[in-house]
Amino acid sequence: MENAIEIKNLVVAYGPKRALDGLSLSVEKGKIFGFLGPNGAGKSTAIKTLLGLVPFYSGDVRVHGLSPADPRARARIGFLPEEATYYRFLTPLETLKFYGEIFSIPKAELKTRIEKLLTLVGLFDVRNKPIRTFSKGMAQKLSLAQALVNDPQTLILDEPASGLDPLARADLRRILHDLRNQGKTIFFSSHELSEAELVCDSIAILEAGRLVLSGSLKEVLGDHRDKNLERFFIETVEAARK
Amino acid sequence: MKPVWALSKLVIKEIFRKKDFYVALILIGVILFYAAQLQFYNVKNIVRYLMEIGLWLVFSFSVILTVTLAARQFPSEIQNRTAAVLLSKPIRRGRFVIGKFLGSFLAGASAFLIFYVLFLAVASAKGGGLASGTAVQTAYLFLLNLMVVAAMASGFSYYLTVSANVSVTLILYLLMGAYGQTLKGRAWAALYYCLPHFEFFDLRQRFIHEWGPISAGLVFFLTCYAAVYTAIFLLLGALKLQRHSL
Numbered sequence: 001m002e003n004a005i006e007i008k009n010l011v012v013a014y015g016p017k018r019a020l021d022g023l024s025l026s027v028e029k030g031k032i033f034g035f036l037g038p039n040g041a042g043k044s045t046a047i048k049t050l051l052g053l054v055p056f057y058s059g060d061v062r063v064h065g066l067s068p069a070d071p072r073a074r075a076r077i078g079f080l081p082e083e084a085t086y087y088r089f090l091t092p093l094e095t096l097k098f099y100g101e102i103f104s105i106p107k108a109e110l111k112t113r114i115e116k117l118l119t120l121v122g123l124f125d126v127r128n129k130p131i132r133t134f135s136k137g138m139a140q141k142l143s144l145a146q147a148l149v150n151d152p153q154t155l156i157l158d159e160p161a162s163g164l165d166p167l168a169r170a171d172l173r174r175i176l177h178d179l180r181n182q183g184k185t186i187f188f189s190s191h192e193l194s195e196a197e198l199v200c201d202s203i204a205i206l207e208a209g210r211l212v213l214s215g216s217l218k219e220v221l222g223d224h225r226d227k228n229l230e231r232f233f234i235e236t237v238e239a240a241r242k
Numbered sequence: 243m244k245p246v247w248a249l250s251k252l253v254i255k256e257i258f259r260k261k262d263f264y265v266a267l268i269l270i271g272v273i274l275f276y277a278a279q280l281q282f283y284n285v286k287n288i289v290r291y292l293m294e295i296g297l298w299l300v301f302s303f304s305v306i307l308t309v310t311l312a313a314r315q316f317p318s319e320i321q322n323r324t325a326a327v328l329l330s331k332p333i334r335r336g337r338f339v340i341g342k343f344l345g346s347f348l349a350g351a352s353a354f355l356i357f358y359v360l361f362l363a364v365a366s367a368k369g370g371g372l373a374s375g376t377a378v379q380t381a382y383l384f385l386l387n388l389m390v391v392a393a394m395a396s397g398f399s400y401y402l403t404v405s406a407n408v409s410v411t412l413i414l415y416l417l418m419g420a421y422g423q424t425l426k427g428r429a430w431a432a433l434y435y436c437l438p439h440f441e442f443f444d445l446r447q448r449f450i451h452e453w454g455p456i457s458a459g460l461v462f463f464l465t466c467y468a469a470v471y472t473a474i475f476l477l478l479g480a481l482k483l484q485r486h487s488l
Contacts, residue, residue: 014487048326048487048488051326051329051330052329052330053326053329053330053487053488054487054488055484055485055486055487056485056487071332071333071334072332074330074331074332075331075332077330079326079327079330079331081323081326081327083323084322084323084324084326084327085322085323085324086322086324087252087256087322087324089255089256089259089260090252090255094255098248098251098252099331101244101245101247101248102244102245102248102249102328102331102332102333103331103332104244104245146327150331156330
């Protein structure tokens with residue numbers, strides 16, 4: 001099976017502090033991969049590196065075989081940030097049109113795709129309302145729609161369930177499973193472990209910039225299948241800190 | 243070039259969807275209307291005073307709108323966390339800098355042209371001698387002036403906060419416009435050659451006193467002069483952004 005993401009011995013330092021310290025992992029194509037870790041573990045730094053937002057690092061990072069600095073790699077990615085306030089003077093329709101134009105998607109194709117996406121995330125009826133009137137949950141739905149506007153091969157989601165109510169979370173899970181069934185790879189960062197347990201095929205646990213363990217949920221839990229992921233996660237992180 | 247144009251359109255939408263432009267337009271309209279009503283006995287060519295006030299208002303508001311718009315582009319992208327979303331898409335950082343600048347310049351230029359048409363309408367209604375050649379040159383050179391000042395604020399926005407950038411850009415703009423020529427031959431001669439001379443683009447006195455247009459050669463030189471400074475400021479911004487970790 002080919003890998004959508006390959007990271008080998010990645011080191012990212014901010015001054016004397018190493019945010020990532022020799023991180024190596026790979027994500028198989030067509031899987032939902034949970035990237036877990038406590039606050040400050042380095043999850044966001046790893047995601048930013050995958051997105052080409054960190055200009056200086058050592059090690060090797062490949063997204064679909066290309067460096068993240070290469071715009072062709074970024075053209076295959078959709079990114080949903082943990083929190084973003086989109087342009088408040090635009091409507092959802094204009095926002096998606098803007099991001100579509102950044103990808104140079106032809107006009108007619110973009111129009112059809114935007115309508116589908118707005119329907120998918122449940123914002124079609126408010127497509128012409130200014131974003132400044134949106135709740136946090138609605139903004140998060142728009143965020144998901146912008147991440148899908150280029151029909152990406154790989155989705156990178158940073159805390160995607162943040163700000164969503166239980167119904168919207170269930171919708172998100174359904175959308176992620178549908179996307180996985182379409183062959184898309186989903187790289188999912190979270191510290192909400194119940195959410196990760198419900199959607200992920202495989203996981204990696206990060207602590208202090210280092211990979212503690214990774215593998216399929218079955219492999220990782222191994223003999224600990226009687227425990228839920230949250231209990232297992234706490235024990236694993238505490239053991240890594242000792 | 244599609245991503246650059248998409249970014250530019252976004253900035254243009256911003257200026258016309260926020261209230262700053264409309265506040266400036268109403269202020270200019272009210273002041274011009276009031277000034278046009280003034281009558282002083284025995285004062286010849288009173289329309290020149292109206293033109294002086296009108297052009298000053300139009301130029302000042304256009305510069306302020308352009309500088310504030312350009313200065314807040316990158317910092318607000320960082321603050322709202324949309325910079326990471328945008329730059330994770332296939333747009334090169336250099337194109338991001340150009341798109342933000344182009345949008346700020348075109349937005350400022352659109353605002354200026356609207357103000358300028360309003361001014362020309364009021365001045366011509368009061369019998370101002372609006373020599374068309376000089377009127378066009380005045381507008382064209384001011385657009386070059388706006389281009390340089392938009393590039394300056396845009397380039398500085400990758401180094402400075404919004405308030406620091408607006409202050410530094412406006413202070414440099416006012417100082418170079420008013421005292422640029424006095425720097426020559428002094429201890430600050432380096433500044434004379436390094437900073438753009440905004441006063442070169444100011445044809446207001448020619449326009450008001452009907453001295454006629456300047457030569458095409460000089461207009462060409464000033465176009466190149468503005469293009470060089472614009473490129474320098476954008477390069478400074480791009481160099482900083484290339485090294486910026488988001």
